Amino acid sequence: MSAQAIEAQIDQISLEIERQKDMLRKLESRKSLLQRQLNAERDPIAHYPLEYARPQTHLGPLLLLNICNTWTNIALSTPALWASIGIGFPRAPGFEELLEMWLRRAGSRRLQISIKGACDSLVASSILQHSAQLQSLCISFDETNAEDDDDDGCYELLGGILPEMELPSLQELEIFGQIGMATNLLWPPVHRLLRLSPNLTELNIQNITFMMYMDEEEPETFVLPHLETLYVSTWALFDDSIISFLRQSSPPLLKLKLYGRSDVGNLYEVMSLIPTLTHFESVFLRSPFVAELFRYLSQNPHITPNLQTFQLEVAHNDSPTDILTLLAGLLAARRSSLKTVRLTTSGSIKTLPDDLAATLGQFLADGMDIHVGSARDELNILSQ
Helix, strand or coil: CCHHHHHHHHHHHHHHHHHHHHHHHHHHHHHHHHHHHHHHHHCHHHHCCHHHHCCCCCCHHHHHHCCCHHHHHHHHCCHHHHCEEEEECCCCCCHHHHHHHHHHHCCCCCEEEEEECCCCHHHHHHHHCCHHHEEEEEEECCHHHHHHCCCCCCECHHHHCCCCCCCCCCCEEEEECCCCCCEEEEHHHHHHHHHCCCCCCEEEEECEEEECCCCCCCCCCCCCCCCCEEEEEHHHCCCCHHHHHHHHHCCCCCEEEEECCCCHHHHHHHHHCCCCCCEEEEEEEEHHHHHHHHHHHHHCCCCCCCCCEEEEEEECCCCHHHHHHHHHHHHHHCCCCCCEEEEEECCCCCCCCHHHHHHHHHHHHCCCEEEEEECCCCCCHHHC
16 A cells, blocks of 8 residues: 555544544533533422522521431531531520530531620530530620620620630630620639630620629739730720730730720830731721821831731821821831721811822822721722
């Protein structure tokens, strides 16, 4: 057979191979389409309304139990579905039995528990039976639970029931008081909970005033060596307690947010003890304190040298231009690290002197994210 004839046969075979490949691709596409149709027919949840397929997180497990035996078995054999729960008070009679059943279904999974209202001792006992698994705990109070506090107007954490052993898995603890007013909460139980949670990475305490018994001495400072995020109302702490905590714990704090009026001298010391800090916020800081803080941070760039985000909400700002002039000095001193700056005031800022606007505008042009405006709206005066 000549070379020309062989080449012709090779070309013919190559064409046939390409034709077969094209047919195979079409068959695979058709098979995939049919498989999806078959899965949809076999999937029980496909026959139920969309809200069943996309339930709210806390309703998901219960919805699955009410579809069919297949989905009941799936739900009961999937511990992750039961690893989080929100509990509201007042509760229905016998709720603790339901809670215990729910938590058992979570198996050995880490637990995320949210409590709204004054938790009673029965529910607290059920939760603390699983204290070794507790990863996140959020406790909030509101005005609807005001009748549940003690005669002296003071709540007791978890109904006075506290763990006897450490909570090694607890990483996030949040305690929120009533919106618009501070909730009185006994300090000793909270202190004990903190001492038993050495692995906390996030602590958030807002709108809380801690109370001591008249004849009780302030307990020793707790130690949280792994804490990375601290959001706290300044009135929630006893004098110098945050400074004592930082000295003893030396936590690798990255985020600090303070609510309420602060003693600016103490604030200097607080910031000097957190060299790792990258994010700082303060709410309701008075304008004289803000001016002093800007001067201090401008003159001491070695304090919080890694600071990247700086947010302040200034109360009663009578001289916004003076504050913004000091802000420009702070930005110049820390331009190598600061990336985001947000300054809002209770008053209005309508215009800026041309030279100040040009200076701040240059920082914007250099890539810094700067927002300056009133807390009443979201307008950025620098973008006008």
